[in-house]
Amino acid sequence: MTVNFSDIEAAHQRIKHLIVKTPLLNSPRLDEIAGRKLWIKAEPLQVTGSFKFRGACSAISALTADARERGVLAYSSGNHAQGVALAARLFGTSATIVMPHDAPSNKVANTQALGAEVIRYHRGKESRETIGSTVATERRLSLIKPYDDSMVIAGQGTVGIELAHQITEHDVSASAVLCCCGGGGLSAGIATALAATHPGLSVHTVEPEGFDDTLRSLRLGYRVRNASEQGSICDAIVTPTPGELTFPILKRLAGAGFAVSDQQVLHAMKLAFDTLKLVTEPGGAVALAAALFGAHLPDADELLVIASGGNVDGSTFQKALAIG
């Protein structure tokens, strides 16, 4: 089971009245630092503060009326949680969200404020997949997985449909896209969309150093795991291993992956604040960090960069503000 461009187009038709067509931003100062022109897709401006709202709306809008009646369940460190919570409310269904004990407090609070029931678990000790499927079975809820769900991938792929339009609109000559990668739903969706509209464009995943399972898996050709799921500031994109559905897509369509340090990420967040006036969270700023500070980047005059989310606590943001 894979995802085709027609699935993404269908998802776009179902959700386009609900999502923000996020702008493609540019800053002369960022261009100067990067040594090339950067076009930044500003997904922190998406409803609920990240691209995850797209996948959630896509999946919930594709449910049968009967399933929608019973409600949905999701597990998430925060962004997928908020996306599913609001999407559920908009489609008139209820949401139960399984969240780790160390999820940022603003993400937990926002998820509850959107009307979802939150069940906490201990990351590292318990499996969210097990808790999630147990509760989903007991309560007869539809599980909306964060990335290994074709309707979710199709929803994230609507970023690629917007990019395709914006490439024409802004006369962008980029030949590569840098995109954050946790489970790979966003990068797989964008790669699928752009393979259909701009076959010359390569999509590259970006991960935190030490949590670069996708980079290593793409090199090896099979899925490997991260040694740990804890210790990164990029909580939103730390996953144990690439997705079952997403990895074959990335293996077929993506270029080489990149990894960035926490310090590079915080610096990118500061520069996004200074120049773009955009709030990014650490996991949402990894692609920008790679575009600004990475080595061995694709040889292109222009790069497309996905800034994927902005759900960051004030205290973490202050660490970024304190830089340079």
Place this chain on the structure above:
Amino acid sequence: MTVNFSDIEAAHQRIKHLIVKTPLLNSPRLDEIAGRKLWIKAEPLQVTGSFKFRGACSAISALTADARERGVLAYSSGNHAQGVALAARLFGTSATIVMPHDAPSNKVANTQALGAEVIRYHRGKESRETIGSTVATERRLSLIKPYDDSMVIAGQGTVGIELAHQITEHDVSASAVLCCCGGGGLSAGIATALAATHPGLSVHTVEPEGFDDTLRSLRLGYRVRNASEQGSICDAIVTPTPGELTFPILKRLAGAGFAVSDQQVLHAMKLAFDTLKLVTEPGGAVALAAALFGAHLPDADELLVIASGGNVDGSTFQKALAIG
């Protein structure tokens, strides 16, 4: 001499390939606080971080080739400076900027980084108008005034043209617009545009408490001055008195003005960070502050709110982040 809708349409034709069509954002949490639906026009995402780039591009693009050859001069606390500096560069001319000694350091640095020559003066002791016109005469530069310039007002009015489209696109039912006001270029431009496209919509100015010259002038029917130009955190919108060109437009078209406290402004900045992922500067957040916390607001189910700029120092932003 006034500004007509056709001037704004002409300005839009001259500059639309250079500006960001900034998105109209919404947040369920902000709606809950405001007790009505808010649509926030995100001008911090504009090139150079504020709407001022629109007016600068409009004015410079309207100069004769001969005048453009000689260069332009502007006086500004920062946002107009950055807008003129980059617009000058894009139109192949040089910019000289007269800035107050206490302008935020990031605004001075950004203006210089954009290639402009900066001349400092002492706010309160010297007159920027006098220094500006002296230097402009000596060097035969075209003075681009921050608001009392019909081409600048026409450029700021392009925000109104975009709003008119977005009102249709998002099916907005707002009957009022809240807009920050310094000299009145933005509010006068928007009021002129919307008077043509949406005659039922009223535009309301918002200023810092204690620096509410426009509010008081509109009440009295003639222009009065602020007691001081110092002491507000909203440096971008503190002006001595409404503009000669802008005030008659506002008197004819605007509704009653509003004023907000520094604390309300900081709180609005924090909420824009939390919910919209948008960086706003104090002067850029006054309209949002009024929409969230103001009394005696227009009786409307939905409000349009202009967030006008995001050029804020990290230390000022930290004050906002520290709020509840």
